[in-house]
Amino acid sequence: xxxxxxxxxxxxxxxxxxxxxxxxxxxxxxxxxxxxxxxxxxxxxxxxxxxxxxxxxxxxxxxxxxxxxxxxxxxxxxxxxxxxxxxxxxxxxxxxxxxxxxxxxxxxxxxxxxxxxxxxxxxxxxxxxxxxxxxxxxxxxx
Amino acid sequence: xxxxxxxxxxxxxxxxxxxxxxxxxxxxxxxxxxxxxxxxxxxxxxxxxxxxxxxxxxxxxxxxxxxxxxxxxxxxxxxxxxxxxxxxxxxxxxxxxxxxxxxxxxxxxxxxxxxxxxxxxxxxxxxxxxxxxxxxxxxxxx
Numbered sequence: 001x002x003x004x005x006x007x008x009x010x011x012x013x014x015x016x017x018x019x020x021x022x023x024x025x026x027x028x029x030x031x032x033x034x035x036x037x038x039x040x041x042x043x044x045x046x047x048x049x050x051x052x053x054x055x056x057x058x059x060x061x062x063x064x065x066x067x068x069x070x071x072x073x074x075x076x077x078x079x080x081x082x083x084x085x086x087x088x089x090x091x092x093x094x095x096x097x098x099x100x101x102x103x104x105x106x107x108x109x110x111x112x113x114x115x116x117x118x119x120x121x122x123x124x125x126x127x128x129x130x131x132x133x134x135x136x137x138x139x140x141x142x
Numbered sequence: 143x144x145x146x147x148x149x150x151x152x153x154x155x156x157x158x159x160x161x162x163x164x165x166x167x168x169x170x171x172x173x174x175x176x177x178x179x180x181x182x183x184x185x186x187x188x189x190x191x192x193x194x195x196x197x198x199x200x201x202x203x204x205x206x207x208x209x210x211x212x213x214x215x216x217x218x219x220x221x222x223x224x225x226x227x228x229x230x231x232x233x234x235x236x237x238x239x240x241x242x243x244x245x246x247x248x249x250x251x252x253x254x255x256x257x258x259x260x261x262x263x264x265x266x267x268x269x270x271x272x273x274x275x276x277x278x279x280x281x282x283x284x
Contacts, residue, residue: 046220047209047213047220047221048206048209048223049206049209049210049213049221053203053206056202056206057199057202060198060199060202061195064190064191064195064198067189067190067191068191071189071191078188078189078226078227078228078231079189079191080224080225080226080227080228081190081223081224081225081226082222082223082224082225082226082250083222083223083224084220084222084223084224084250085220085222086220086222086240086247086248086249086250087248089220098228105228106228106229107228107252108224108226108228108250108252108253110249110250110252110253111250111252111253111254112253112254
């Protein structure tokens with residue numbers, strides 16, 4: 001869990017969907033999970049309970065807005081939310097759309113695949129739709 | 143994702159650490175992850191964004207109290223939070239203490255094991271400590 005060069009503090013190739021001074025929403029380019037997003041705190045904090053309660057709530061409000069946007073944009077069978085950070089101990093949330101025929105279902109996406117990849121909607125079509133929904137749900141007020 | 147007989151609506155063998163009218167905290171008896179808890183909404187709801195915002199916040203406040211209690215009780219290297227619900231589509235949160243030498247680290251606990259189980263603190267010693275911390279952090283106000 002070395003954090004000498006944290007890839008979330010110094011991102012190289014992020015595709016940003018939304019951001020404010022507190023956190024950002026990035027696009028995860030995964031053809032098996034079109035609509036997969038991550039919500040990343042800007043500060044290098046390890047656990048959500050290291051934040052004061054109002055900031056925990058602020059971060060979760062962004063996670064929930066992204067969940068709503070993903071549900072609207074790709075209509076998954078299920079949403080998975082997870083904050084792990086074992087590899088990169090910088091607070092971030094995975095917002096993952098799941099389908100009953102996806103490669104891992106009903107297992108977590110970190111489990112061994114159960115089946116071959118299914119045809120999914122094109123990522124290029126989803127990204128602008130998702131970004132528009134997130135921006136509508138999270139107007140910048142700063 | 144059949145929910146005809148939901149095991150979280152009709153639990154058979156739950157070990158309860160805390161509960162109120164809205165949700166409950168249950169002990170997960172896993173020798174690899176001593177301190178592992180689940181926070182279970184009492185109502186049969188699938189996604190957290192199916193709840194109104196005040197109830198999302200109420201549930202997360204319980205999750206965060208449990209995270210703090212687990213951190214205090216077992217002093218893990220990391221906390222993992224996850225709400226998946228692919229097998230049981232009834233809203234619940236996993237609060238999982240992780241150690242750098244645990245069977246899956248740094249992978250998610252749902253991945254294939256990387257190493258043999260390490261000696262961990264005895265579950266019997268941790269449970270009353272954890273329960274006392276959760277009860278202190280979450281006084282029942284109803």
